[in-house]
Structures are given as C-alpha cells and as structure tokens.
Amino acid sequence: MIQNRSQTAPRSRNHSRTQDINTRLSSTRVHQPNIANKLSPTPPLAVPRNISIPKTSGKRNDRLYKRAKSAPPGSRPHSSSILDIRGKYFEQNGKTFDMMSYLKSRSFPRRIHRLINETPNNASENKTEDNSSSPADDDAEDALSASQIGLKNKQLLERRRGLHRQRSMNRSGARAKIMRTFHRVLLICRVELIMAKHSIDLVPATKKQISWSEKRHTREAAEVLFSKSLYQKQPMIYSHVPKWAEVILRKPPTERTDREIMQIHAMMQGLLAYDKFTRRIQIAMCRSMRFLRIKYPRVILRKGHVGQAFYFIFSGSVFINIEGLHVETNEVVYKTVSILQRGDAFGEVALLRNIRRTASVAVKEDVELMVVDKYVFGKVCSEIYEREMREKLEFCRNLPLFKHWREEAIKRICQDSQIHEYKANKIIVRNSKDEEDWIYFCMEGRCSVTKALEFNVRPKHSSSFVSRRLEEENCYRGWYLSLGVTDSETGRTRSYSTEVEIMNELQISIEQIDLRKIAKTHIVDDDYEVMSRNIKEKEAKLKKMGGAEEVLFSFGKSYNHLPHCTGEAQYCLIKKDDKRCSLFESNRSTRSADIDIEKTCVKRRKSIELTTLLNEEFTAGRLNTRTAYLNIATMKKGDVFNLGEVLQPTGRQLILVSHNAKILQIKKQTFFKHATRESLLIANVLALENNYPDDDTLYYTFRQQCLWEEVKTSVLQQTMDKINVTQNERDEEPSKKMFTAKQRAKSARQVSRKFF
Numbered sequence: 189m190i191q192n193r194s195q196t197a198p199r200s201r202n203h204s205r206t207q208d209i210n211t212r213l214s215s216t217r218v219h220q221p222n223i224a225n226k227l228s229p230t231p232p233l234a235v236p237r238n239i240s241i242p243k244t245s246g247k248r249n250d251r252l253y254k255r256a257k258s259a260p261p262g263s264r265p266h267s268s269s270i271l272d273i274r275g276k277y278f279e280q281n282g283k284t285f286d287m288m289s290y291l292k293s294r295s296f297p298r299r300i301h302r303l304i305n306e307t308p309n310n311a312s313e314n315k316t317e318d319n320s321s322s323p324a325d326d327d328a329e330d331a332l333s334a335s336q337i338g339l340k341n342k343q344l345l346e347r348r349r350g351l352h353r354q355r356s357m358n359r360s361g362a363r364a365k366i367m368r369t370f371h372r373v374l375l376i377c378r379v380e381l382i383m384a385k386h387s388i389d390l391v392p393a394t395k396k397q398i399s400w401s402e403k404r405h406t407r408e409a410a411e412v413l414f415s416k417s418l419y420q421k422q423p424m425i426y427s428h429v430p431k432w433a434e435v436i437l438r439k440p441p442t443e444r445t446d447r448e449i450m451q452i453h454a455m456m457q458g459l460l461a462y463d464k465f466t467r468r469i470q471i472a473m474c475r476s477m478r479f480l481r482i483k484y485p486r487v488i489l490r491k492g493h494v495g496q497a498f499y500f501i502f503s504g505s506v507f508i509n510i511e512g513l514h515v516e517t518n519e520v521v522y523k524t525v526s527i528l529q530r531g532d533a534f535g536e537v538a539l540l541r542n543i544r545r546t547a548s549v550a551v552k553e554d555v556e557l558m559v560v561d562k563y564v565f566g567k568v569c570s571e572i573y574e575r576e577m578r579e580k581l582e583f584c585r586n587l588p589l590f591k592h593w594r595e596e597a598i599k600r601i602c603q604d605s606q607i608h609e610y611k612a613n614k615i616i617v618r619n620s621k622d623e624e625d626w627i628y629f630c631m632e633g634r635c636s637v638t639k640a641l642e643f644n645v646r647p648k649h650s651s652s653f654v655s656r657r658l659e660e661e662n663c664y665r666g667w668y669l670s671l672g673v674t675d676s677e678t679g680r681t682r683s684y685s686t687e688v689e690i691m692n693e694l695q696i697s698i699e700q701i702d703l704r705k706i707a708k709t710h711i712v713d714d715d716y717e718v719m720s721r722n723i724k725e726k727e728a729k730l731k732k733m734g735g736a737e738e739v740l741f742s743f744g745k746s747y748n749h750l751p752h753c754t755g756e757a758q759y760c761l762i763k764k765d766d767k768r769c770s771l772f773e774s775n776r777s778t779r780s781a782d783i784d785i786e787k788t789c790v791k792r793r794k795s796i797e798l799t800t801l802l803n804e805e806f807t808a809g810r811l812n813t814r815t816a817y818l819n820i821a822t823m824k825k826g827d828v829f830n831l832g833e834v835l836q837p838t839g840r841q842l843i844l845v846s847h848n849a850k851i852l853q854i855k856k857q858t859f860f861k862h863a864t865r866e867s868l869l870i871a872n873v874l875a876l877e878n879n880y881p882d883d884d885t886l887y888y889t890f891r892q893q894c895l896w897e898e899v900k901t902s903v904l905q906q907t908m909d910k911i912n913v914t915q916n917e918r919d920e921e922p923s924k925k926m927f928t929a930k931q932r933a934k935s936a937r938q939v940s941r942k943f944f
C-alpha cells in the first residue's frame with residue numbers, strides 16, 4: 189500500500205496541511221454517502237501525498253466527535269461529521285480515495301490504526317448480517333460505532349498531546365537549567381579573574397618576574413622558553429606501596445595492561461635487589477608480581493619448608509634466622525644472621541638450588557613484599573643468578589688462594605658468597621675486629637684499608653725490629669709530645685700549630701699517601717730477613733701439626749670461638765622438642781639479646797661514608813688530637829681483606845673503604861668447611877705476605893713523615909724569611925709586601941714539595 193501510494197503521490201509538499209484537510213472535508217460534504225458505496229469493493233488506493241491531516245485536525249475531529257456523542261440515539265448525525273466519511277470514499281482532483289486507507293496511511297499511532305481497522309469490519313459485518321435494516325438505522329449504527337471509536341481516538345489523542353506537552357516542558361526546563369548553570373559559571377569566572385587581578389596588583393612583582401612575564405608573552409619566547417622539565421617524568425620514590433599499585437598488583441597477570449606494568453616497573457626502580465636484574469627480566473617480573481603486606485610479628489618463611497616464591501622487600505624489615513646446634517650443650521640454637529630491609533630480597537636459595545628453605549624469615553617491622561612466584565622466577569630470574577655464579581667461579585678459579593682447591597669446594601664457596609658493589613668513599617667494613625662472617629675479595633675497582641691511629645694509646649711493645657728501633661729513639665714519648673697530647677709521664681700538654689697543620693695535610697691526602705709503601709722503603713734488607721724468617725717459622729710450625737682437622741681447628745679457632753658461636757651473648761636457647769618455640773618467640777626473646785648484632789648489622793647496612801666518619805670525629809674533637817686516619821694499604825683486583833685476621837688474629841681495627849669497588853664476600857664458615865690442609869697453608873702464606881704494617885711500624889713511619897715535613901717546612905720558612913727581609917730592605921713600603929705567617933708556611937710547604 190505504501191508502495192502504491194509513493195508511486196502515485198505527487199512529490200510536492202507545498203500545500204499546507206490545513207488546506208488539504210479542508211479541501212478533503214469539503215469534498216466529503218458534497219459527496220453524500222450511501223450503503224452501496226459502503227459495501228462496494230475498495231478501489232486501488234491512490235492517496236496523494238499532498239493530502240495530509242494537519243496537526244490541528246485533531247481539534248476539528250474532536251469537535252465532530254463531540255457533536256456525534258451529544259446527538260440523541262437514533263438521530264442522524266451531522267452530515268459534516270467525520271462519521272460521514274469513515275469507511276467511505278471521497279473524491280479529490282477527479283480521483284476516488286478510500287478514507288479508511290487514507291487514515292491508515294497517515295502516521296497515526298498503531299493503536300489508532302488497530303481501532304480503525306476493527307471498526308469498518310465490524311460495521312460491514314453488522315451490515316451483512318442485518319441487510320434488511322433501514323438506511324436510517326444503518327446510519328445510526330454507523331454513528332454509534334463511530335462515536336465509540338471517536339471516543340477512543342480522542343482519549344489517545346489527548347494522551348498524546350499530554351505526552352507532547354510534557355516532553356516539550358522537559359526540554360524547555362533542561363534548556364533553562366543549562367542556561368542558568370552557564371550563567372553561574374560565567375559569573376564565578378569573572379569574579380575569580382577580578383580577584384586574581386586584584387591580588388596580583390597588591391603583590392609587587394620582582395624585576396625577574398616582570399621580565400619573565402614580558403618575555404613569555406611573545407610568540408618567539410614561548411618557543412624558546414619551552415621548559416622540557418615540565419613535561420619530564422620525575423622519578424618518584426615511594427616509601428610505601430601506593431593504592432593504585434595495590435589495585436594493579438591484585439589483578440591477574442593477564443588483565444594487566446602494558447601501561448600498568450610500566451607503572452609498577454617505575455615504582456620498583458631504586459630497589460637494590462630489583463635493579464640487579466636486566467630490564468627484560470624486570471618487566472617479566474612486574475607482569476606477574478603479587479603484593480603482600482605482613483604485620484609484625486609473623487613469620488614469612490620457615491627453614492626446611494618447600495620454596496614457592498621469591499620476595500622483594502618494598503618497605504619494612506625482616507630477620508633472617510638460622511638454627512644450629514650448640515657446640516657444648518648440643519641444643520638447637522637460633523641466631524639472627526642478618527636483617528634485611530627495603531631494597532633487599534630473599535628466598536632465592538631454595539628456588540635456585542631446588543632445596544628446602546635454608547633459613548627462617550620473620551617480620552621485624554611491618555613489611556610490604558613483592559612476591560615473584562617460583563615458576564616465573566625459575567623462568568626469568570635464574571638467568572641472572574647463573575651469570576653471577578659464573579662470574580664468581582671464574583674469579584675464584586683465577587685466585588692464587590684457590591689454586592689447589594677442588595672444583596666442588598670452589599662451587600660450594602661461590603654458592604654461599606655474595607657480590608656487592610660499593611660507590612666511592614663508602615665504608616664496606618667499619619671495624620674489621622667486629623667482622624665475624626665474611627672474607628672480602630676485591631673483584632673490580634679499588635679499596636683502601638684505613639687504620640685509625642690512636643695517639644693517646646701507647647702501642648704494645650712487640651718484639652719487632654720497628655718497635656725496638658722506636659724504643660731506641662724514644663719515639664713514643666717524643667711523638668706524644670710533638671702532637672700536643674698529654675704526656676702520661678709528665679702530665680703536661682704541648683701543642684705545635686705546625687704539627688697540627690701537618691696532621692691536617694695528612695688527613696686530607698689520606699688517599700695519596702700509602703703508608704705501607706713508605707713503611708717498606710724504610711725497612712732495610714736485614715729487616716726483611718727477619719720478616720721472612722718469621723713466616724718460615726710459622727710455616728714450619730703449621731707443618732708440624734698433624735691432620736687437616738687440627739689445622740682447620742687451629743685456623744678456624746678464632747672464628748669458632750667467637751661469642752655468637754658459643755651461644756653466650758647473642759643466642760637464644762630453644763629446646764629441640766619444643767615445636768612451638770617458633771622463631772616468632774625466638775625473635776621476641778632475642779630482641780634484647782640480639783641488640784648488638786642488630787646494631788652492627790644496621791650500622792653496616794647504612795654504609796656511611798669516610799668523610800662522614802671523619803666529620804663525626806672532628807666534631808667530637810678526636811681528630812688530629814687523639815686519632816689520625818691513615819691509609820695503610822690499597823686493595824686491587826684479587827686482593828683479600830680480613831683473611832689474615834682470621835688466620836692470624838691480631839685484634840686490630842681496620843676500616844675498609846670503597847673506591848667504586850666490586851666485592852666478593854665469602855662466608856668464613858664455608859671457607860673453613862671446604863678448605864684442605866694445603867689450601868690453608870697457602871692461605872696463611874698469602875695472608876702473611878699481604879700483611880699490613882703493624883701499629884709500631886705505622887707510628888714509626890708516621891712520625892718519620894711528620895718530622896720530615898717539619899724539617900722541610902722550617903728550612904723553607906727560614907729561607908723565605910731571609911728572602912722577605914732582603915726584599916723589605918729594598919722596598920720602600922715593606923709592610924704591604926710582607927707575607928703573613930700563614931702564607932709563609934703555605935708557600936714553604938709548596939716549595940718543599942717541589943724540591944723533595
């Protein structure tokens with residue numbers, strides 16, 4: 189039907205709808221309806237497009253329906269009512285139209301269509317049933333049914349109109365609201381601008397500000413003044429895992445976007461253990477990392493359990509506890525071997541070696557951990573450990589110390605060792621006397637061995653040639669006096685500014701003066717003979733001892749009998765059968781007992797700088813007057829620190845300072861466990877060869893050095909004085925050109941350096 193209509197309907201829509209309907213209605217009024225027409229078959233529909241019911245037609249129809257309704261029953265409805273045209277035909281422009289089809293074709297609601305469809309059928313049915321009825325009756329019936337339809341239509345139209353009104357009201361309401369908001373925003377902006385202008389006017393701008401604002405308002409300047417830093421990502425350091433990271437880390441790996449992974453990666457950067465891995469591994473870890481927050485005093489890992497994951501510490505700290513049997517009582521003892529904190533990692537041993545957990549890990553302060561599962565770790569992280577292992581093995585194999593070691597023993601040692609990199613000026617070992625666990629090997633870079641020489645403590649008289657010579661020269665006494673330190677015998681204090689200056693010089697040039705070299709130059713040939721004789725004696729003594737165990741015992745004695753091994757101070761004794769003894773409890777009970785270890789660990793981990801240490805000493809008033817820090821040796825690649833102290837304990841306090849060094853730390857315990865008799869003999873010889881000058885030698889050499897400096901300065905001062913005097917004599921204004929005493933001393937020293 190629609191097709192037909194569209195084919196036949198003219199395209200022009202210029203006629204107004206009102207006109208159309210008026211024409212239509214007038215034509216229907218002229219065309220009187222009759223029954224024959226009503227029952228005749230419907231001609232093909234051809235409703236012109238320009239004929240449409242205007243919106244206002246609803247009103248007109250309304251009126252018609254009202255009239256129809258108000259008409260008394262049985263009376264003939266008004267000829268011009270819509271009832272006349274319903275189900276009838278009308279003509280227009282010489283064509284006949286079916287009014288019903290026409291109405292249907294209009295865009296009335298479906299319901300109206302349905303109603304209209306029903307009505308003519310019913311009407312036609314009634315008419316076919318009651319053919320004998322009079323035309324007046326037919327018309328009345330028509331009118332009745334039409335009035336019913338009209339009522340329904342009216343209701344629908346009313347509802348439609350209501351809806352329309354409501355919609356338009358809504359629309360206009362929303363529009364009004366938007367406008368109101370817009371006006372308010374505009375008002376606020378204006379007020380703000382006025383306030384800003386007012387405040388700017390009140391605060392006077394600096395010249396720099398003005399020139400800056402002037403510059404940046406030009407277009408060229410805007411280009412020149414483009415600050416890249418404004419758009420650079422600032423490195424953020426989080427002390428705790430932020431909320432957004434928690435959200436990401438809780439997501440399953442597959443749901444994490446690349447952006448989120450990069451965010452986690454950025455957050456993790458700066459953690460020492462994390463930075464060790466290559467970027468590729470880091471990203472792979474971030475993809476599947478989990479987050480764990482554990483509160484004090486829980487235990488994270490237990491020794492002997494199966495390893496499931498590897499952990500990075502993001503914040504907080506943990507105790508690493510190991511258990512062992514007490515030497516004497518044979519009881520299980522727990523010891524805190526280390527305290528790990530932010531930037532450290534743990535749990536790699538079990539995963540790499542495929543063994544059970546080697547230590548228990550308990551919370552010290554509430555920790556935030558980043559957990560990498562075993563599967564991921566095995567896949568990506570083992571690579572770096574393998575590389576590190578290869579590096580360690582290669583280094584150890586090339587060391588003379590391990591020349592006669594079995595491959596298996598070297599491997600074991602490497603497995604228990606650690607590689608650390610230290611920046612320049614960092615203290616690796618603050619006090620060699622307190623260093624109980626490790627032997628240090630320099631892999632790369634340089635380290636200096638520094639000795640804090642105490643002047644107010646008279647060194648013990650040893651039988652060495654140096655102390656004999658010092659005795660002969662009565663050096664100690666003179667030394668104390670010359671440095672301005674109280675003489676223990678006379679109780680008098682003397683101080684010489686020149687000597688203090690010399691000391692200062694030495695402190696400053698601590699890295700340049702290698703006293704060990706100086707000491708060696710001072711040792712004459714026969715002294716060397718004495719030294720080598722000593723070594724030979726020691727070797728012979730060792731050879732006399734039978735069995736590797738004994739040798740081991742004798743060498744390892746100092747280590748095995750350290751307080752922590754005897755379980756006296758730091759150990760917390762726990763009975764074997766007490767299953768509930770748990771590290772948790774042991775930690776609690778060891779809290780006070782382990783305090784020393786804790787302190788040393790924390791101190792060591794803080795890794796203070798040498799300059800900080802010297803500053804501390806200076807502010808405490810100890811530097812120069814009581815203590816001098818001297819560089820007594822320089823460690824290069826392959827050199828070892830603290831081995832001599834293990835083999836031949838002297839109790840000396842040495843400081844190891846890094847100069848961008850890479851250090852391999854080997855556990856003393858593992859070293860002695862795997863060392864054979866031969867290897868220990870070699871170690872001993874090497875340790876003796878690399879022995880640092882003893883305190884006597886240091887005092888002696890230092891004194892010699894100071895005296896020499898003193899001589900140089902005084903001689904040159906005298907010379908400069910003479911020069912000054914002659915110059916002054918020549919000069920008319922002698923006072924202007926006179927050197928001050930300080931300048932004289934300085935220039936004297938400079939000249940002395942050139943000459944000597």
Ligand SMILES: Nc1ncnc2c1ncn2[C@@H]1O[C@@H]2COP(=O)(O)O[C@H]2[C@H]1O
Pocket residue numbers: 489495508525526533534535536537538539544545546547548549
């Ligand atoms: N002496 C130690 N110093 C530092 N960490 C250790 C020490 N011993 C064991 N650990 C760590 O504690 C972890 C316990 O579980 P794993 O054996 O898997 O891996 C261990 C190491 O990461």
